[in-house]
Every structure is written in C-alpha cells, then in structure tokens.
Amino acid sequence: MKKSFDSGIITPHPVLIIGTYNEDGTPNAMNAAWGGQIGRGLISISLGEHRSTDNLRRNKEFTVAFATEKMLAACDYVGLVSGNKVPDKLAKCGLTVTKSDKVNAPVIDQLPVTIECRMLEMQEEFGEQRVVAEIVGMKAEEDVLTDDKVDLGKLGLVVYDTVAKCYRTVGDNVGGAWNAGKIFG
Numbered sequence: 001m002k003k004s005f006d007s008g009i010i011t012p013h014p015v016l017i018i019g020t021y022n023e024d025g026t027p028n029a030m031n032a033a034w035g036g037q038i039g040r041g042l043i044s045i046s047l048g049e050h051r052s053t054d055n056l057r058r059n060k061e062f063t064v065a066f067a068t069e070k071m072l073a074a075c076d077y078v079g080l081v082s083g084n085k086v087p088d089k090l091a092k093c094g095l096t097v098t099k100s101d102k103v104n105a106p107v108i109d110q111l112p113v114t115i116e117c118r119m120l121e122m123q124e125e126f127g128e129q130r131v132v133a134e135i136v137g138m139k140a141e142e143d144v145l146t147d148d149k150v151d152l153g154k155l156g157l158v159v160y161d162t163v164a165k166c167y168r169t170v171g172d173n174v175g176g177a178w179n180a181g182k183i184f185g
Ligand SMILES: Cc1cc2nc3c(=O)[nH]c(=O)nc-3n(C[C@H](O)[C@H](O)[C@H](O)COP(=O)(O)O)c2cc1C
Pocket: 028, 029, 030, 031, 032, 033, 034, 035, 046, 047, 048, 049, 050, 051, 052, 053, 076, 078, 079, 080, 081, 082, 083, 084, 160
C-alpha cells in the first residue's frame, strides 16, 4: 500500500560544478545541484547569492563540470566554502584550471567532462536567481569517451541524493531508451 505525504522532492539531481573567474582573474568554483538541461543546448540553474553569482552577473560566461567519484571530496568542498571567505579554495582542495578557448571561464583539469556556457538571462524567481544559458562547447578527456561520445560507463559520475543528502554513483545501463518499451508493440 502507498503511504501519502503532503510534500515530495525530485531525486537524484546532477552535481554541477560551476566554474567562473573572479574580478581579479583568479578562478572560482561552486557546487550546484539545482539545475539541469531544459532543451536542446540550453541549461537552467537555480542560484542563491554567492561569489559565483556575482561573477556570472559581471562576466556572463561559465563552465559546468560533472562531479566524479574520484574527485568527490573536492566537488563537495567547493560547495561548502565560499570564495568570498577562502579565495584560494580551488588550490586548497587540489583543483587546477585551464582557461577555456570558447568562453571566459576556467575548465577544471581534474574533472573529465565540462560544458562551456554563455548566460542568456538571470532572473529573480521564487527568491533565487534562475540562470538560463546556452551550451557553446564541451571539453572531454579521451578516456571517458566511446566513439567520441561521453560514456557514463567510464566517467564515474556521481549524482546528488536529495533525500539522504549524499552522493551516489550512476549504475549500469539497464535498458535502451525509446527501445525497451517496444516489447509491448
Ligand atoms: C551538494 C550541494 C549542492 C548545492 N547546490 C546549490 C545550488 O543548486 N544552488 C546554489 O545557489 N547553491 C548550491 N550549493 C551551495 C554552494 O555551492 C555554496 O554556497 C558555495 O560555497 C558557493 O561558493 P562561492 O561563494 O565561492 O560561489 C550547493 C552545495 C552543495 C554541497
């Protein structure tokens, strides 16, 4: 029998590591789980007021890397402390960056897959800043690709369990989308 609740939550969420440049040109990063893709080439992220939010207002370009099990502690750390209080937070957790050639934003060297984004709008909605951006490029390490496509079987991707407030690895391929249902005709 199903139990009835007066609230609910969508889970899991992606773990997006947002890379931006500070005013002085040093890199910053934050963890954002409240976001996702909203259409072909478009993403939306819900942001509170952070150093990264100010960086985005000023610069309008950023990167989004996907958190991995191998780099889990560093990905969590950038979500725990603000660059306003710990200016060298990337160095503190062992992250280094290379400037993207497509956007004015840092690509984190230790995270294998990063998309490069240009902000289209930042709107205050329900007490948060809703950022909508277009994806203008992607950088991916060759060893997480199969036939030039990102292979989740190789990436070691983690997602955010919004109920247990923990990270979980993404598991096996258990069936083809737009395919498994074909057994019903
Ligand atoms: C698992 C996790 C998910 C988070 N998701 C978001 C989010 O979606 N939006 C947001 O504004 N902050 C989110 N945060 C909080 C920011 O990452 C955090 O406040 C960070 O310190 C901001 O860094 P900054 O001030 O250097 O930009 C999240 C933190 C964690 C640990």
